[in-house]
Amino acid sequence: MEQRHLGRTGLRVSRIGLGTLTWGRDTDEDDAADQLRTFWEAGGTLVDTADVYGGGEAEHLLGQLVKRLIPREDLVVATKAGSVPDPDRRFDGSRGHLLAALDASLHRLGMEYVDLWQVHAFDPGTPLEETLQALDLAVSSGRARYVGVSNFCGWQLAKAATWQLAAPGVRSRLASTQMEYSLLQRGVEREVLPAALDLEVGLLPSSPLGRGVLTGKYRRATPAGSRGASEQLAAFVEPYLDDAATRIVDAVMTAADGLAATPLQVALAWVRDRPGVVAPIVGARDAAQLAGALSVETLSLPDEICQALDDVSAPVHRYPDQDWSTL
Incomplete structure (x- = not known):
């Protein structure tokens, strides 16, 4: 699999990443092992997790499987911190919380360091410079090799990345930003992606298949065993089952028919090759489904x-993005 640099850093990652959102909850150890082995054998390196996935079980499972199956140096292990299971405070970007969360992640993973450590979301209750100081401390202490952010809007990403660039050699530049991006969700193109391109921060799209909807499997009904049928994730899928999404899915399926490809391959190839994108993060139900996603390596969409x-x-972007020459 082709490798790409993550932002303006020396870190290279596979141009498709493996997501572990359901590991330790809906995906058991055997299925996770099959997925990890399939991914590695296809040349995949980037594995993305978070301290809250499966209540920490995703990290624990990943760590156990790496010990058994894959040489640690063959993988780029990425995790996230900052989300908290507290109804009064969804995110905690304080230095104390983040560094304690990193130590807990390393313990669950059974690793001395992670390759990429990301702040899971912006915390308006903590000064941004305090949050970013935690990233610097993680790198300087050797617990993280590279750092990034996740779910930061355009101005938040621009402020954070610029702050880190203000003291080169002292602060660790942001390597990545992880955001949802697909044919069904192109909101990042308004401000996040332009900021990432300008500041040379690599974009790692999550849900690149529109939460599974772009595969076409929800066109007639909700399949048993799908995320849409899951008690935990049904509400996650439901917003993408409207008429606008149906028109886009129909177009993807028409393109797939013309290319003798699958809708999954077409949708994934589209987002993989967008400007600024480094590696879409793909979550799969099983190894067979993951293999279908990895087969996109040989597909490039015609212009x-x-x-x-x-x-x-x-997407409909008007003011302030409209062309002023027409006014």
Whole structure:
């Protein structure tokens, strides 16, 4: 699998990443092992997790499988911290919480360091410079090799990345930002992606298949065993089952028919090759489904197909993004 640099750093990652959102909860040890082995054998390196996935079980399971199956140096292990299971405070970006969470992640993973450590979300209750100081301390202490953020809007990403660049050699530049991005969710193109491109921060799209909807499996009904049928994730899928999404899915399926490809391959290839994108993070139900996603490595969409998909999925951006020359 092709490797890409993550932002303006020396870290190289596979251009498809493996997500572990359901590990330790909906995905058991045997299925997770099959997925990890399939991913590694295809040349995949980037494995993404978080301290809250499965209540910490995803990290624990990943660590156990790496010990048994894969040489540690063959993988780029990424995790996140900052989310808290507290209804009164969803995110905690304080230095104390983040560093304690990193230590707990390393313990669950059974690793001395992670390759990429990301703040899971912006915390308006903590000064941003305090949050970013935790990233610097993680790198300087050797507990993280590279750092990034997740779910930061455009101004938050720009402020954070600029702050880190203000003291080169002292502060650790942001390597990545992780955000949802797909044909069904192109909101990052308004401000996040321009900021990432300008500041040379690599984008790691989550839910690149529109929470599974872009595969076409929800066109007629909700399949048993799918995320849409899951008690925990049904509400996660439901917003993408409207009429607008149906038109986009139909276009993806038409393109797939014309290319003798699958809708999954078309949707994933589209987001993989967008400007600024480094590696979409793909979560799979089992190894067979993951293998279908990894088969996109050989597919590049023709320009006319990309343009047609751009047109049918184009988000409506007016002021302040409209062309002032027409006013």
